[in-house]
Amino acid sequence: MSGLLLAAREGLALEGKWTPDQVGQIDVEWLRAQGLEIPPAALWGSDGAGLLEAAVSIGDCSTGFISPEGLLLTNHHCAFSILQQHSTSARDLITNGFVAKDRSEELPGGGVRATIPHRSTDVTAEIEAAVSAGADDLARFRAIERKGKELVAACEAPPHRRCRVAAFDGGVRYLLLEGIEYPDVRLVYAPPVAVGDFGGAVDNWSWPRHAGDFALLRVWADAGGAPAEKGEGTAAFKPKHWFRVAEKGAEPGDFVMLAGYPSTTFRSFIAAEMAERAELWFPRRAALYRAWIDIMATASQGSEEARLALADRMKSFANSEKNARGQVAGIARGRLLEKKAAEEREILAWIEARPEHRPARAAHDELAALVAEQRRSWDRDFLLGRLLGDDRPLDLALLLVRWAGEREKPDLERDPEYMERNRSRIADRLELAQRQMHPMTEEILFADLLARFAALPEGSRSPAVEALLGDEKGAREARPIRAKAAALLAGSKVAEARERERMAAETVEQLHARRDPLLDFAFALDRELLDLKDRDDRREGAVSRLRPVWRRAVAAWAGKPIAPDANRTLRVTFAHVQGYAPRDGVWMKPQTTLAGVVEKNTGVEPFAAPGKLLAAAASAAKSRWADPAARDVPVDFLADADTTGGNSGSPVLNGRGELVGVNFDRVWENVANDFGFNPDVARNVSADVRYLLFLLETFAGDAARPLLDEMGVSTAAARP
Numbered sequence: 001m002s003g004l005l006l007a008a009r010e011g012l013a014l015e016g017k018w019t020p021d022q023v024g025q026i027d028v029e030w031l032r033a034q035g036l037e038i039p040p041a042a043l044w045g046s047d048g049a050g051l052l053e054a055a056v057s058i059g060d061c062s063t064g065f066i067s068p069e070g071l072l073l074t075n076h077h078c079a080f081s082i083l084q085q086h087s088t089s090a091r092d093l094i095t096n097g098f099v100a101k102d103r104s105e106e107l108p109g110g111g112v113r114a115t116i117p118h119r120s121t122d123v124t125a126e127i128e129a130a131v132s133a134g135a136d137d138l139a140r141f142r143a144i145e146r147k148g149k150e151l152v153a154a155c156e157a158p159p160h161r162r163c164r165v166a167a168f169d170g171g172v173r174y175l176l177l178e179g180i181e182y183p184d185v186r187l188v189y190a191p192p193v194a195v196g197d198f199g200g201a202v203d204n205w206s207w208p209r210h211a212g213d214f215a216l217l218r219v220w221a222d223a224g225g226a227p228a229e230k231g232e233g234t235a236a237f238k239p240k241h242w243f244r245v246a247e248k249g250a251e252p253g254d255f256v257m258l259a260g261y262p263s264t265t266f267r268s269f270i271a272a273e274m275a276e277r278a279e280l281w282f283p284r285r286a287a288l289y290r291a292w293i294d295i296m297a298t299a300s301q302g303s304e305e306a307r308l309a310l311a312d313r314m315k316s317f318a319n320s321e322k323n324a325r326g327q328v329a330g331i332a333r334g335r336l337l338e339k340k341a342a343e344e345r346e347i348l349a350w351i352e353a354r355p356e357h358r359p360a361r362a363a364h365d366e367l368a369a370l371v372a373e374q375r376r377s378w379d380r381d382f383l384l385g386r387l388l389g390d391d392r393p394l395d396l397a398l399l400l401v402r403w404a405g406e407r408e409k410p411d412l413e414r415d416p417e418y419m420e421r422n423r424s425r426i427a428d429r430l431e432l433a434q435r436q437m438h439p440m441t442e443e444i445l446f447a448d449l450l451a452r453f454a455a456l457p458e459g460s461r462s463p464a465v466e467a468l469l470g471d472e473k474g475a476r477e478a479r480p481i482r483a484k485a486a487a488l489l490a491g492s493k494v495a496e497a498r499e500r501e502r503m504a505a506e507t508v509e510q511l512h513a514r515r516d517p518l519l520d521f522a523f524a525l526d527r528e529l530l531d532l533k534d535r536d537d538r539r540e541g542a543v544s545r546l547r548p549v550w551r552r553a554v555a556a557w558a559g560k561p562i563a564p565d566a567n568r569t570l571r572v573t574f575a576h577v578q579g580y581a582p583r584d585g586v587w588m589k590p591q592t593t594l595a596g597v598v599e600k601n602t603g604v605e606p607f608a609a610p611g612k613l614l615a616a617a618a619s620a621a622k623s624r625w626a627d628p629a630a631r632d633v634p635v636d637f638l639a640d641a642d643t644t645g646g647n648s649g650s651p652v653l654n655g656r657g658e659l660v661g662v663n664f665d666r667v668w669e670n671v672a673n674d675f676g677f678n679p680d681v682a683r684n685v686s687a688d689v690r691y692l693l694f695l696l697e698t699f700a701g702d703a704a705r706p707l708l709d710e711m712g713v714s715t716a717a718a719r720p
């Protein structure tokens with residue numbers, strides 16, 4: 001990629017989640033003109049080390065080191081599962097928030113691991129060479145997967161390494177990413193949920209926002225600084241790089257950049273693939289999650305026990321449900337499908353005149369044919385695909401069954417998710433699910449799921465579910481379905497923590513011998529899931545053959561560098577703090593303040609700010625964290641960074657690489673940016689670091705001082 005090319009078109013680089021090695025190829029002058037004050041090489045040097053090493057992945061979220069003592073800043077919603085794990089009705093950390101009085105009180109977070117980026121190596125040639133000539137698409141998928149597993153195994157030979165091979169835009173490029181994993185991550189601070197999630201699902205995915213979506217975690221290590229097992233660290237980890245706090249925050253117009261681990265976007269899709277997302281995937285997801293949220297909400301209203309157990313799952317379903325609606329609305333509003341189709345016609349016409357790109361037309365047509373094929377059994381496959389991941393008893397039964405089956409194979413021949421390197425992750429899931437389940441609600445949710453399978457059209461049904469329902473008259477009605485669900489759960493020991501632990505060590509034969517009805521049902525369903533996986537793998541093999549051919553032609557047509565779609569790898573995006581016009585006649589300011597919290601406060605959830613915050617707001621103008629222009633403590637701000645899910649918790653930095661905030665959301669009009677970047681509405685939402693400092697001083701009492709000290713934040717008297 002040429003720097004000149006990149007600089008040639010105004011505003012170009014503002015679109016793009018750039019890989020760290022791409023940053024070095026962007027025109028330095030252009031970056032400086034945008035507002036980057038440090039040399040780009042300070043972010044990610046040619047040896048693969050630099051400030052971006054302080055941008056850490058914690059699974060589904062991003063986070064960044066903000067002290068030399070291993071302190072991490074992320075979002076409240078990213079630490080929510082830790083709060084939920086440690087909450088009881090007597091000690092409700094969700095409601096009250098949490099602050100460790102000293103380091104010995106920091107709370108280990110089950111299932112949370114920090115992975116520090118270390119090195120990345122281009123392995124495209126090796127991956128491509130692994131596919132033998134004449135391999136069909138399934139063989140192709142398996143060869144690529146196998147090579148990836150071998151590369152990962154070699155990469156993980158030194159202790160504490162966590163590696164992965166990531167495909168960019170379906171296989172235009174493959175990188176082997178090497179990280180160092182620290183399993184001992186503890187919660188240091190979280191505000192009360194009424195601050196961290198002020199506005200809740202009502203405000204989510206929109207602007208103006210007033211959430212203090214912060215949490216502080218700490219990475220613990222052994223005395224020598226090496227990773228320690230969960231809860232076994234004896235010293236705070238000392239990172240090589242961390243982000244210093246910019247006490248002045250960021251102002252409208254300022255340059256900012258954001259580093260993190262965006263999860264999935266669809267910009268490299270062809271129009272037919274986008275249509276499948278817009279017409280089926282997102283609408284169905286929204287409808288299904290809405291139904292499940294309603295079931296859980298009803299249960300939570302009636303029982304405190306249900307509320308605590310279901311809080312985490314409900315919150316994440318609510319987030320995904322509203323996101324799905326936002327995608328559908330944004331695709332329609334931005335006429336994204338029409339635009340994509342028009343662009344594609346242009347590209348196809350361009351290709352016609354260029355014989356060297358002619359294979360791209362065939363690749364395009366084959367990609368479209370794959371979607372047509374996928375649509376044929378779409379509804380059943382969608383439901384099958386929803387069976388793994390939520391922590392219902394059925395998901396756990398399926399996990400146990402698959403884990404037992406995969407353990408009978410040599411490690412390198414297993415499904416990657418069930419390789420030995422993931423043993424502790426599987427154990428975590430099996431254990432942590434216990435606090436997430438509420439028996440009566442599980443029964444209702446299970447019956448709902450069965451009813452959805454039962455309603456599939458004949459010819460597209462699930463044999464396992466059909467066998468369970470039986471063919472008696474009325475078997476598809478709500479009452480008998482509920483009775484079947486109840487009987488399976490009542491007869492099963494999968495929901496019992498101790499038994500589940502035992503099951504996790506048993507063989508397929510032993511699990512069969514238990515005659516546990518839920519496990520038996522899972523065995524039957526797993527055959528369908530394996531069949532689905534074969535079909536998905538074959539399709540992925542085809543995509544890895546076709547997408548790169550298509551994308552190379554698109555890049556040649558565009559004549560400019562294109563950042564690849566998000567794939568959970570480290571990216572950086574450049575932006576400016578600025579407002580936007582969501583619709584005609586409306587201008588949204590880029591900054592909110594504490595006065596807005598007071599204004600929105602109704603005393604009723606999710607707008608029930610704690611009394612202490614309301615009291616502090618009265619004198620906020622005099623706070624040392626007040627914004628001089630706004631004369632109030634700043635809360636959240638907008639910028640035009642190119643972000644998506646997984647960017648939650650991403651550190652937001654100024655041109656000197658100092659921390660000015662933490663990313664937590666996008667505006668409603670920008671949810672569909674997963675399909676394309678529209679500079680008019682491309683706005684991400686961040687919480688202002690000055691609000692964090694204000695909250696610590698207001699809520700954390702004596703514990704605040706040492707935290708501010710380790711972040712290098714001035715004492716009250718010393719601040720200019």
Ligand code: GLU
Nearest residue numbers: 644645647648664665666
């Ligand atoms: N609020 C988003 C989420 O939790 C994160 C960031 C985004 O998608 O813009 O998924």
